[in-house]
Amino acid sequence: MHLPRSSKLTPNLQWREAAGSTNLELIQLVQAEPLPDFTVLATANQQAGRGRSGRVWETAPNTALAISVLLRPRLDSQEDMSKLGWLPLLGGLAMSQTVQELLGEGHETGVKWPNDVLVAGQKICGVLSELVPLNGGGDASRFGSSVGVVIGAGINLSQTREQLPVETATSLTLAGAELPFSLEERFDLVLSGYLERLSYWYQRFTDARLSAVVSGLRQAVIDNCVTLGQPVRAILPGDTEQLGKAVTIDDSGRLVLEADGVVWPVAAGDIVHLRHN
Ligand code: BT5
Numbered sequence: 001m002h003l004p005r006s007s008k009l010t011p012n013l014q015w016r017e018a019a020g021s022t023n024l025e026l027i028q029l030v031q032a033e034p035l036p037d038f039t040v041l042a043t044a045n046q047q048a049g050r051g052r053s054g055r056v057w058e059t060a061p062n063t064a065l066a067i068s069v070l071l072r073p074r075l076d077s078q079e080d081m082s083k084l085g086w087l088p089l090l091g092g093l094a095m096s097q098t099v100q101e102l103l104g105e106g107h108e109t110g111v112k113w114p115n116d117v118l119v120a121g122q123k124i125c126g127v128l129s130e131l132v133p134l135n136g137g138g139d140a141s142r143f144g145s146s147v148g149v150v151i152g153a154g155i156n157l158s159q160t161r162e163q164l165p166v167e168t169a170t171s172l173t174l175a176g177a178e179l180p181f182s183l184e185e186r187f188d189l190v191l192s193g194y195l196e197r198l199s200y201w202y203q204r205f206t207d208a209r210l211s212a213v214v215s216g217l218r219q220a221v222i223d224n225c226v227t228l229g230q231p232v233r234a235i236l237p238g239d240t241e242q243l244g245k246a247v248t249i250d251d252s253g254r255l256v257l258e259a260d261g262v263v264w265p266v267a268a269g270d271i272v273h274l275r276h277n
Contacts, residue, residue, distance in 0.1 A: 002184055005192035009199060010069075012039040018061075020048040022068040023152040027132050030070055030148055038199065039070040044187055049154055052128055053270075057154045058165040062183060065190055068152040069198060072134070073206050075147065083210040084149055085253045085267075088115050088129035089221050090205060091151040094197035095125045096224055099155075101193060102177045110226035113246070113255045113271055117155075118226060121273075122170035125155040151198075157190060213251060222249050226273075232257065233272040234264075242266065243274075 001015045012035060019025050019041070026041040046066035049057030059066070071087055073080075092115030099117055100109045109119050117125035132148040156164070156171035157179060164171065172179060172190075180186045201217060208215035222228065227246045234242045234257060242264050244257030254265040 009195040014041040016043040018045040019043040026068040098193040113227040231274040
């Protein structure tokens with residue numbers, strides 16, 4: 001696969017004709033050999049895509065991209081570990097901006113917290129981030145931190161309605177994007193668009209020593225989040241629920257709900273929008 005634009009944006013592009021899960025393959029690769037920050041493993045034929053909480057991500061061959069990126073930011077203190085929680089939100093923001101650019105004006109695109117990219121309320125991309133402990137020693141000293149985060153994004157490109165696994169899903173072509181006819185050009189356009197924005201925000205975030213506030217990441221995530229202002233149901237780990245209005249995203253990346261004058265920060269969970277707009 002000839003991907004000239006994308007190749008320029010990463011020190012290591014690993015394209016696969018087919019893969020089980022790109023996240024899993026990248027995790028296994030970095031645990032076996034040292035890999036630089038911003039290594040990318042991608043395919044248009046992912047056969048065992050993973051979703052969150054053991055769910056599955058399903059795509060027909062050549063109709064979607066599965067993209068996993070290894071990030072290994074420098075951590076100066078234990079406290080920096082908690083800031084890694086911003087990386088999945090950064091991935092969702094980067095993909096949302098890519099989708100906006102590909103669709104052009106007039107589409108309601110944004111992120112449902114924490115990182116589902118929606119177009120007119122329908123899911124076009126899901127993000128799964130996984131923390132990877134890396135071997136110390138030579139690997140850590142060559143490439144910086146001893147912890148890596150793999151950000152996996154699945155983006156639907158050209159599925160027809162029948163090819164999508166659920167009614168709440170959409171693809172770029174269904175939403176009206178005109179993509180290049182050639183598969184190589186199509187994949188390179190979408191992959192490079194995403195890598196460009198991911199690298200822009202990652203650079204800003206690491207330049208600001210992982211401060212989401214100083215880098216402007218928090219504000220950009222807020223501006224791009226379609227959950228804010230909505231009544232929602234949060235399904236929390238352990239299957240408890242919280243109803244409330246989503247009011248903001250705090251400095252730790254948590255979604256803040258308000259119910260009866262009480263605020264509830266939500267760090268992890270599934271959000272259901274109770275009103276569709
Ligand atoms: C996600 O999980 O949305 C994360 C999906 C991450 C996929 C990427 S692809 C590259 C990398 N490698 C991997 O193995 N995974 C990552 P979650 O929020 O749990 O949503 C999963 C749910 O989305 C499923 O239960 C379906 O309802 C729905 N779904 C499955 N396939 C979909 C698709 N192609 N488009 C839209 N929705 C889909």
